[in-house]
Amino acid sequence: MSERHDRAVVTVAGVAVDTRHWIDGRRVASSATFPDASPMDGAPLAEIARGGAAEASAAVTAARAAFPGWAATGREERARILHAIADGVDKRTEELAAVETADNGALLRSHRRGVMPRVAHNFRFFADWLLTLGHEDFETRGHSNHVSWDPAGVCALITPWNAPLMLATWKVAPALAAGNTVVLKPAEWSPLTASLLADIAAEAGLPAGVLNVLQGYGEEAGAALVSDPRVARISFTGSVPTARHIAGAAAANLVPVSLELGGKSPLLVFADADLDLAVELAVEQYDNAGQVCLAGTRLLVESSVAEEFTRRFVEKAATLRQGDPRDEATGIGPNIHPDHVARIDGFVQRALACGARAVIGGGPNTELGGFYYLPTLLTDVAPDAEIVTEEVFGPVLTLQTFDTEEEALTLANGTRFGLAATLLTGDQERADRVTRQLVAGTVWVNCFFVRDLQAPFGGSRQSGIGREGGTWSFDFYCDVKNTVTAPKGFAHHG
Missing domain, CATH: 3.40.309.10 (Aldehyde Dehydrogenase; Chain A, domain 2)
Known part of the structure; x- marks a missing residue:
């Protein structure tokens, strides 16, 4: 199934995949690794960099340093880069599908025809939504009100193994579109396509540090990431017990969380x-x-x-x-x-x-x-x-x-x-x-699984907290601001 090129790169389903972290626009190794095997037959695929507190801190540091520049980047330019990432996904659909099937065992035909096209669509949709995002100005006793969406900062995104790349980009795309920087921690049972996404984003011109990929176990890399006080938003998809730990860490720093926690529908x-x-x-x-x-x-x-x-x-x-x-x-x-x-x-x-x-x-x-x-x-x-x-x-x-x-x-x-x-x-x-x-x-x-990205998505009760999709995503990934201006009072100069 996999073949070693060197210590860092393996070939999976004919595709070269780097097993290291992606931090600040470069590959970073760890002193320890963890095994990744294929559910198709149990064959070993790779030894993946096992991140911990040091790597999590480095990723957040890189994201924090890159934030001012990316936040100041105009909407049109951010949208252009997200479309370029989508183009890169489209060009590598066959490779991404083959690697993800090897890594998580889902049907190859589904990855080719549905999942990977949806990955590209995630980027295109939020890039386009960004360009239309807005709220009509309104008046209060003659004063004007203007609503805006300001980037929040560093976003920690922790994603599951059942649809690794699609669910990762469902978070990554709106977070980047909003002007935030990202540390993505993929599930340890299916980490490979997140690494390929880092390559695609870099090739599309995403600046160094804007997207970082942190590999590792949840109780090590993930725990360090969500407890970092420099993180501004946390989005997690997974189990209720893990969500309780994440919510506790977020509460200590008063960090907003979005939790999608499965169900029993x-x-x-x-x-x-x-x-x-x-x-x-x-x-x-x-x-x-x-x-x-x-x-x-x-x-x-x-x-x-x-x-x-x-x-x-x-x-x-x-x-x-x-x-x-x-x-x-x-x-x-x-x-x-x-x-x-x-x-x-x-x-x-x-x-x-x-x-x-x-x-x-x-x-x-x-x-x-x-x-x-x-x-x-x-x-x-x-x-x-x-x-x-x-x-x-x-x-x-x-x-x-x-x-x-x-x-x-x-x-x-x-x-x-x-x-x-x-x-x-x-x-x-x-x-x-x-x-x-x-x-x-x-x-x-009288239907099932009809999903539109402009619709709100999330759970009630213990199926989660919050909604994402369309403007709801930007509401979460941004600080929503209202600016109230008096009708008079500006001094005239010149």
Whole structure:
């Protein structure tokens, strides 16, 4: 899978990747490294620079030094450079897709056709939004009010392993567009494409120090980064326990945070829904081997159609081919890491021990090895069972039934999460009633995963804090200022 060039550079899927940090426009090594392996087969990919407090401090120092110059750069020039980064992503789509598939195991065809184009779009969208960002001036008793968005400073961005480059650039692009400088800390299980992004940004003309990439473990590099008092903003996508540590560090320095923390989203199917569509969207929840924060993992189906829904679901799920994510015919690939597979299986085995029934799946795919978990559907689960209240983050769905709209809402809102919800019904009035009562940051009605960057994105309850997207991103990454000017009082000179 990988081949050593020297101590710093490896070849992954035919692409040269530097394994060092990117700090102040140059590559920086660490005295220690950590291993990175492919979830496709467990083969070693690289030894990655293992950053700690010293490297985190150096990255923040570089970002802080670069901030005045980048903040003073005009909107048009910042937008031009972001478009140039997007052009670089487009030129390297095949390389980025191949490396990310090797590194995190997601389907190669998805990376080629959807994920990497979205990476480029992230930069283009926020570059263009920057040029239109504004608020109409207004008057107060004859005084004029002018709203502006001032860059905040150094942004610490900590990103997950399930969609590494797309979710990193969802944060990096608006932070840079706003005039901030960035220290990006990618997840240690999928660090490679962040390194390639640093190369692309440098080639696009982004000044040294504006984007820094800090590799390492969360408890070492990440902890040092978020506790640095020079950091002005922290954005994190990941687990609730990690978010608690980050929020504590941020609180000590009164630093604003944006937290996107996964979920346990419901997918509600009423008897008047299009069952073919409902089944199609339900099986789609196995996308990326279930490693999608927005996935509707709790199937809530009206009792009168539950048997028919289940029959069609089993037939549809049986057409999913599990295997090598580089194969065009593969529908579901591996999970990220053996430790994560063991975690997934722990949830399932505890559920089975408590009386749940596996309609399909129920364990690892022993034919494919330790990284592959069978698409699983569990029934006969209690409303308060661990399997329906805790995020599994794997190809594991549960099916519960309901008889009334009120019961459906009680089940749907019955967890500590509130990231997303999917509703299938043929009744517009019901759709309106139910969506008003669902606790979720995003609700899809008779569709799934339709995402627009101008829409607000974030979670309710323990699915997160804050919203990003469109102007909401600039509200977070900036200090929003209102300037009030009196109608008279300026001295005339000259």
